[in-house]
Amino acid sequence: xxxxxxxxxxxxxxxxxxxxxxxxxxxxxxxxxxxxxxxxxxxxxxxxxxxxxxxxxxxxxxxxxxxxxxxxxxxxxxxxxxxxxxxxxxxxxxxxxxxxxxxxxxxxxxxxxxxxxxxxxxxxxxxxxxxxxxxxxxxxxx
Amino acid sequence: xxxxxxxxxxxxxxxxxxxxxxxxxxxxxxxxxxxxxxxxxxxxxxxxxxxxxxxxxxxxxxxxxxxxxxxxxxxxxxxxxxxxxx
Numbered sequence: 001x002x003x004x005x006x007x008x009x010x011x012x013x014x015x016x017x018x019x020x021x022x023x024x025x026x027x028x029x030x031x032x033x034x035x036x037x038x039x040x041x042x043x044x045x046x047x048x049x050x051x052x053x054x055x056x057x058x059x060x061x062x063x064x065x066x067x068x069x070x071x072x073x074x075x076x077x078x079x080x081x082x083x084x085x086x087x088x089x090x091x092x093x094x095x096x097x098x099x100x101x102x103x104x105x106x107x108x109x110x111x112x113x114x115x116x117x118x119x120x121x122x123x124x125x126x127x128x129x130x131x132x133x134x135x136x137x138x139x140x141x142x
Numbered sequence: 143x144x145x146x147x148x149x150x151x152x153x154x155x156x157x158x159x160x161x162x163x164x165x166x167x168x169x170x171x172x173x174x175x176x177x178x179x180x181x182x183x184x185x186x187x188x189x190x191x192x193x194x195x196x197x198x199x200x201x202x203x204x205x206x207x208x209x210x211x212x213x214x215x216x217x218x219x220x221x222x223x224x225x226x227x228x
Contacts, residue, residue, distance in 0.1 A: 087216060087217070091216050097213060101209075105217050
């Protein structure tokens with residue numbers, strides 16, 4: 001009887017250990033996605049102002065359009081669009097509504113020196129102050 | 143004394159009473175356009191004219207802003223979860 005009880009306790013603790021490990025792995029996975037860094041080439045292009053955040057939630061080439069920049073921007077925009085489409089559907093919104101909202105936030109998250117598109121369509125360099133946002137953007141951003 | 147000598151216009155004196163009435167009516171009719179034109183030119187008139195551009199009420203802007211406010215938190219999370227492409 002005692003031995004059986006001991007076996008049961010062992011089984012339970014083993015189960016708990018497995019569950020704990022699985023939970024840790026799941027958490028690690030989520031954290032891994034959340035902490036994914038920008039590609040160094042993308043980071044450099046942002047920093048130099050070669051590419052900037054557009055008002056519509058996508059990236060744009062600011063100055064001279066090189067094939068590499070064009071390809072990089074297109075690749076990232078396709079990925080963004082796929083995520084926007086997925087999230088928009090989940091939120092019962094249109095792709096355009098969701099991407100415009102993301103644009104508001106992406107512009108407000110730019111750091112000084114990076115480029116962003118003003119509501120009038122011109123490219124601006126982010127300063128320490130608040131960026132020029134679309135009138136429809138939430139006011140508590142930045 | 144002759145009837146014709148008593149009036150400045152001799153012909154009028156000789157005309158029948160009915161003919162005279164017709165002429166006075168005609169005179170009034172001739173004056174009418176002048177009177178109407180005079181009232182139209184007075185400064186006190188208020189002229190209401192239709193605008194040359196159609197009146198557009200931008201309801202779209204308010205609806206969109208409301209949607210953006212609703213999506214803001216969601217979009218913020220999306221950007222944080224996909225930091226590699228944002």
